[in-house]
Amino acid sequence: MDSADTSVQGFNEQGVYPCPACRLGQIQALSLMDAMACNTCRHIFTANLQRQWLLMVDRSPPLVWHWNGRNWTGAHVEGVKLGWRYWLSAVAFVLLPPTLIGVSAYALVTASGASPPLLSIVWTGLTFLLHLALIGRSIIGFYRFPVRTYFSTVGRNLFSR
Numbered sequence: 001m002d003s004a005d006t007s008v009q010g011f012n013e014q015g016v017y018p019c020p021a022c023r024l025g026q027i028q029a030l031s032l033m034d035a036m037a038c039n040t041c042r043h044i045f046t047a048n049l050q051r052q053w054l055l056m057v058d059r060s061p062p063l064v065w066h067w068n069g070r071n072w073t074g075a076h077v078e079g080v081k082l083g084w085r086y087w088l089s090a091v092a093f094v095l096l097p098p099t100l101i102g103v104s105a106y107a108l109v110t111a112s113g114a115s116p117p118l119l120s121i122v123w124t125g126l127t128f129l130l131h132l133a134l135i136g137r138s139i140i141g142f143y144r145f146p147v148r149t150y151f152s153t154v155g156r157n158l159f160s161r
């Protein structure tokens, strides 16, 4: 190791780091290339050492993480941020439709005096789950989270114990 290694926290291309994309593998420099790769999810990264940034370049625009000395923070797409407006509309998208269905079913029930029909309860639950799944899929797609690799690696780790 050279004398410049006094700042252990500094991110450099010679080190081995946890993968910010799958959080299971490790990234390290590819030989003969100005890039780094994960040994689990196979995403390709490049480093911006001045800013201590890591860019996932196999998607466009690239995802960016910042190295804070111990781990990766602040995944965001270069130039794009999922601001509070996105999260607010995501929450509204998930919660509003089932709430509307539930409230209208409840209003019908209290008007007629009967017990709530099972169908409207199931319907409300299904609407909630469907909208949650849609939002989840869009977030996973946005961050390119490798769901399949994640679960297969977790499964392999479980069975190898």
Ligand SMILES: [Zn+2]
Pocket (backbone or CB within 6 Å): 019, 020, 021, 022, 023, 024, 025, 026, 038, 039, 040, 041, 042, 043
């Ligand atoms: Zn990975």
